[in-house]
Amino acid sequence: MIENIFSQAVRAAITHWRSNVTFDYMLNCLAHPRELGKELLPLIENELKSRDCSCAQVKDFVWNxxxxxxxDVFEPPELPETPTDFRPVPEVxxxxxxxxxxxxxxxxxxxxxxxxxxxxxGDLFxxxxxxxxxxxxxxDKSAGKMSGHTDGVSFPIRGQRDPENDRIAPSPDFVCLSALRNPNQVPTMVMPLDHLMKRLxxxxxxELKKPQYIIASQLTFREGMKKILGDDxxxxDAQLLFEMNGSWWIRFSHSSTQIAxxxxxxAQEAMDALKDACADCAIPVALRPGDIALVNNRIALHGRSEVGKEYGKQTRWLLRTYGLDVSDINTEQWHDGSNFMLYP
Ligand SMILES: [Fe+2]
Known part of the structure; x- marks a missing residue:
C-alpha cells in the first residue's frame, strides 16, 4: 500500500532530522514552511527510494x-490540555x-x-x-455535525480568477488534518466526487455547471473578509461543477450556497440532488493520534460527525493547514510579501 510506504518514509525522515536539530530551530522552521519543505524533501526522497518508491509515485497517488x-505518520504526542480556541497552537x-x-x-x-x-x-495551523x-x-459549529463542503468555497478554483478581484487567491487543493486527540473516534466524513457524480x-x-449559484464565505472567513475587503x-454567478481535463472538480458548501x-x-433541484448524494456517499474516517489525512479539496467534499459539547481537557484536537500548488500564484495574490499567507 503506497500510503503506508509514504507514511513510513516521512516518519523515518522526520525522526532522523529531529535528532539533529534543536526545538528552537524546529519552531523557527514553522515560520518558513517553503524552506522547511525544501530542506526535508531530499530526506524523504531517500527514504522513499529505499522502499522502492518515489515522490512522483506518491504525488500521482495522492492527487488522484x-x-x-x-x-502513524508521527509519534502520538504527549500534550497539554486541548485548547479552547482555534489559535494559537501551543508550542510544545x-x-x-x-x-x-x-x-x-x-x-x-x-x-x-x-x-x-x-x-x-492567517495562522498556518x-x-x-x-x-x-x-x-x-x-x-455551535465547532461542536455540531458539519455537512459536506469544500474549504475556502468563496475563492475561485485554481486556474480561474474571481470575477471582480484579480488578487483573490484560489481555494486550497488539499485540507491537511493532523490528529492529536480523538478519544471518541469522531469521524471526518469524506464524500468522493466520483461517487456523487454517479448519483446525479x-x-x-x-445545471450544476451553470453560473447560477450564490456562494458566500464560510463563517471562519467572514470577519477577516470585512477587515481586508471591506465586505464579505x-x-x-458561481458554478459548482467544473470539467477539468477529463475529470470533474467541485466547489460547494451546504451552508453557504444558494440559487441566484x-x-x-x-437549479434548486440539482443542488438538492447533490445534497442527497452527499448524505448517501459519506465515508467515515476516524483519525487516531499520529495520523494525518490529506483530503482532496477538488475531487471530494468533507464534513464531520457531531463532536459533542465537551471542550478542553482531553477532548478531540486536530490541527489543520491547507495545501496548494502555488506555481501559478501571482505576487499580488500573496499577502504582504508572505510566502505562505494568501490574499485575502
Ligand atoms: Fe472544512
Whole structure:
C-alpha cells in the first residue's frame, strides 16, 4: 500500500532530522514552511527510494484520490490540555512535530502549506477543537455535525480568477488534518466526487455547471473578509461543477450556497440532488493520534460527525493547514510579501 510506504518514509525522515536539530530551530522552521519543505524533501526522497518508491509515485497517488490517510505518520504526542480556541497552537514538542510532518507530507506531493489572512489571522495551523459555549455561532459549529463542503468555497478554483478581484487567491487543493486527540473516534466524513457524480442525472450535472449559484464565505472567513475587503466575499454567478481535463472538480458548501434566481426550479433541484448524494456517499474516517489525512479539496467534499459539547481537557484536537500548488500564484495574490499567507 503506497500510503503506508509514504507514511513510513516521512516518519523515518522526520525522526532522523529531529535528532539533529534543536526545538528552537524546529519552531523557527514553522515560520518558513517553503524552506522547511525544501530542506526535508531530499530526506524523504531517500527514504522513499529505499522502499522502492518515489515522490512522483506518491504525488500521482495522492492527487488522484479523494482522501489519503497516513496512519502513524508521527509519534502520538504527549500534550497539554486541548485548547479552547482555534489559535494559537501551543508550542510544545508534539504539536510542532505534527506541524513539521504535515508540511513534509505536502512538500512530498509538490503542495505548499498555505493559509489565508482572512481566516484566523492567517495562522498556518489552527486547532480544530470544540469551543466553549460563549462563542455563539462558532461554538455551535465547532461542536455540531458539519455537512459536506469544500474549504475556502468563496475563492475561485485554481486556474480561474474571481470575477471582480484579480488578487483573490484560489481555494486550497488539499485540507491537511493532523490528529492529536480523538478519544471518541469522531469521524471526518469524506464524500468522493466520483461517487456523487454517479448519483446525479445528466440534467442535474448540466445545471450544476451553470453560473447560477450564490456562494458566500464560510463563517471562519467572514470577519477577516470585512477587515481586508471591506465586505464579505460573495460570488453571485458561481458554478459548482467544473470539467477539468477529463475529470470533474467541485466547489460547494451546504451552508453557504444558494440559487441566484429563486424561480429557477431546475437549479434548486440539482443542488438538492447533490445534497442527497452527499448524505448517501459519506465515508467515515476516524483519525487516531499520529495520523494525518490529506483530503482532496477538488475531487471530494468533507464534513464531520457531531463532536459533542465537551471542550478542553482531553477532548478531540486536530490541527489543520491547507495545501496548494502555488506555481501559478501571482505576487499580488500573496499577502504582504508572505510566502505562505494568501490574499485575502
Ligand atoms: Fe472544512
Amino acid at each position: 484520490n479523494p482522501h489519503v490517510r497516513l496512519e 514538542e508534539g504539536t510542532v512535530l505534527a506541524q513539521v510532518t504535515a508540511i513534509a507530507c505536502l512538500a512530498t506531493i509538490s503542495s505548499a502549506a498555505v493559509s489565508y489572512r482572512s481566516e484566523n489571522e 489552527v486547532n480544530l477543537v470544540v469551543l466553549p459555549p460563549d462563542r455563539g455561532a462558532f461554538s 442525472s445528466k440534467d442535474h450535472i448540466d 466575499l460573495i460570488v453571485d 434566481d429563486i424561480d429557477k426550479k431546475s
